[in-house]
Amino acid sequence: MIISSSKSFxxxxxxxxxxxxxxxxxxxxxxxxxxxxxxxxxxxxCRKLREAGKEVIGGGVAKAACSIKSKxxxxxxxxxxxxxxxxxxxxxxxxxxxxxxxxxxxxxxxTNTDSLGGYxxxxxxxxxxxxxxxxxxxxxxxxxxxxxxxxxxxxxxxxGAMEGKCEVDPDGDCAWELIYLRLKEIGRLDLLERIFEPxxxxx
Amino acid sequence: MSLKTNVTYYPAMPSAxxxxxxxxxxxxxxxxxxxxxxxxxxxxxEAGLVGNYVDAFNVTDNxxxxxxxxxxxxxxxxxxxxxxxILQLTCRDRNRLALQSDLLGAYALGMExxxxxxxxxxxxxxxxxxxxxxxxxxxxxxxxTSRLEGGYxxxxxxxxxxxxxxxxxxxxxxxxxxxxxxxLEKKARMGIDFFQTQAVYDIGHFETFMDSxxxxxxxxxxGLIPLKSAHMARFMNDKIPGIRVGDELxxxxxxxxxxxxxxxxxxxxxxxxLRKVCRGIHLMPIGHYRHITALFEIAGLHEKN
Numbered sequence: 126m127i128i129s130s131s132k133s134f135x136x137x138x139x140x141x142x143x144x145x146x147x148x149x150x151x152x153x154x155x156x157x158x159x160x161x162x163x164x165x166x167x168x169x170x171c172r173k174l175r176e177a178g179k180e181v182i183g184g185g186v187a188k189a190a191c192s193i194k195s196k197x198x199x200x201x202x203x204x205x206x207x208x209x210x211x212x213x214x215x216x217x218x219x220x221x222x223x224x225x226x227x228x229x230x231x232x233x234x235x236t237n238t239d240s241l242g243g244y245x246x247x248x249x250x251x252x253x254x255x256x257x258x259x260x261x262x263x264x265x266x267x268x269x270x271x272x273x274x275x276x277x278x279x280x281x282x283x284x285g286a287m288e289g290k291c292e293v294d295p296d297g298d299c300a301w302e303l304i305y306l307r308l309k310e311i312g313r314l315d316l317l318e319r320i321f322e323p324x325x326x327x328x
Numbered sequence: 329m330s331l332k333t334n335v336t337y338y339p340a341m342p343s344a345x346x347x348x349x350x351x352x353x354x355x356x357x358x359x360x361x362x363x364x365x366x367x368x369x370x371x372x373x374e375a376g377l378v379g380n381y382v383d384a385f386n387v388t389d390n391x392x393x394x395x396x397x398x399x400x401x402x403x404x405x406x407x408x409x410x411x412x413x414i415l416q417l418t419c420r421d422r423n424r425l426a427l428q429s430d431l432l433g434a435y436a437l438g439m440e441x442x443x444x445x446x447x448x449x450x451x452x453x454x455x456x457x458x459x460x461x462x463x464x465x466x467x468x469x470x471x472x473t474s475r476l477e478g479g480y481x482x483x484x485x486x487x488x489x490x491x492x493x494x495x496x497x498x499x500x501x502x503x504x505x506x507x508x509x510x511x512l513e514k515k516a517r518m519g520i521d522f523f524q525t526q527a528v529y530d531i532g533h534f535e536t537f538m539d540s541x542x543x544x545x546x547x548x549x550x551g552l553i554p555l556k557s558a559h560m561a562r563f564m565n566d567k568i569p570g571i572r573v574g575d576e577l578x579x580x581x582x583x584x585x586x587x588x589x590x591x592x593x594x595x596x597x598x599x600x601x602l603r604k605v606c607r608g609i610h611l612m613p614i615g616h617y618r619h620i621t622a623l624f625e626i627a628g629l630h631e632k633n
Binding site for chain 1: 419420424445446448449451452460462463464465466467468471472482498499500506507508510511513514517518526569570
């Protein structure tokens with residue numbers, strides 16, 4: 126799941142320069158689950174824009190903004206989009222990019238795209254994966270250091286962790302502490318001895 | 329105008345610092361920070377105050393993620409003053425191209441001693457919006473350095489000429505932290521000539537640490553930061569990972585009428601104890617240079633020839 130968070134309404138307004146007729150498009154997948162781009166959020170956005178004196182001609186939620194097949198299928202969703210001078214997209218950056226490639230008017234994001242993560246046990250879990258290709262998370266008990274250690278250290282923790290907490294976010298767990306606990310739990314502490322070569326970024 | 333120029337190449341001399349590490353002498357290094365600016369005179373002054381007591385100066389690399397003059401430039405300038413230099417290199421600021429190219433440049437400028445570390449995260453420093461690099465971690469950078477010494481860059485391309493470094497790395501002194509020990513072992517496996525530790529205050533604890541790594545047979549330079557006040561001791565306990573100042577020392581600092589002087593006395597006592605258990609010390613005076621000569625004399629460390 127792509128983790129997105131809402132931009133402040135002030136920032137969205139600031140970026141609208143003579144927007145003309147606005148259409149607000151949400152996304153039915155991650156953004157809906159995270160409550161940053163589902164139907165209630167799209168409705169609220171339309172209302173707030175109108176209250177701010179903007180002309181809103183419609184709003185809707187695409188099934189999945191990142192995989193809208195064509196301009197025709199975008200219009201099937203709501204033909205009003207064709208009359209829009211500006212589209213505000215409430216999805217991740219890939220959803221916004223797909224929408225932008227299908228229309229010929231300015232497209233603005235209403236969310237910030239934070240990371241690849243998950244949502245379980247009632248909590249949003251950010252930064253679970255760095256999408257680096259060639260996955261080796263199994264050597265780290267399923268806790269990816271590239272994604273979850275701010276320094277991406279593959280051969281052990283930095284000297285900055287204190288009592289299992291991260292140097293960068295003292296309220297957050299040190300990824301290496303999590304790796305250690307998990308490997309201990311599954312009886313594979315031997316994996317800690319392996320030296321990992323630098324990551325290749327060319328494929 | 330002739331295009332012929334007098335090119336000065338400074339191939340690193342056989343490392344005087346490495347000879348010291350291999351000798352029986354107690355090794356002393358001290359930290360020098362490059363200026364946050366372009367005038368190196370106060371760094372020269374600080375180095376000059378203690379230069380006769382110190383085997384090599386460890387030149388910091390944007391320490392605590394605070395932007396300063398490059399350690400490479402500062403190191404070369406200290407070298408020209410006749411001082412031996414250990415160049416710090418962090419993984420935070422450079423990708424593998426830049427790290428390898430700085431290593432070759434350092435060697436060509438006569439700086440064969442290096443000390444490698446991950447580097448504090450940019451949000452801890454004075455340019456918190458910096459894009460952090462960490463293309464290599466410290467274990468991988470040590471591996472890359474060994475590879476350069478073997479005549480190849482990290483991607484396996486041959487070098488035209490080959491450096492030979494004296495390689496150091498940093499460590500905490502926590503014998504009860506399996507992950508820290510595991511990483512220290514990995515650094516040793518990549519080829520290392522010395523370890524430099526976080527500040528030590530509890531000698532007994534440090535001895536246990538030394539016992540736990542004795543199988544590696546790597547020379548260890550114990551970090552020392554003279555205490556200035558009880559407040560500073562408590563602050564470090566709370567905020568600096570890997571530092572543990574015991575209650576007894578904090579009480580001594582509190583009871584003293586001249587805490588800065590007491591801090592130097594404590595430090596001198598520690599130096600006398602550390603002479604029995606490790607190869608040397610690495611002093612981090614943090615603005616305390618004027619008092620360091622006195623510290624060395626109290627500790628029984630005299631000017632070198």
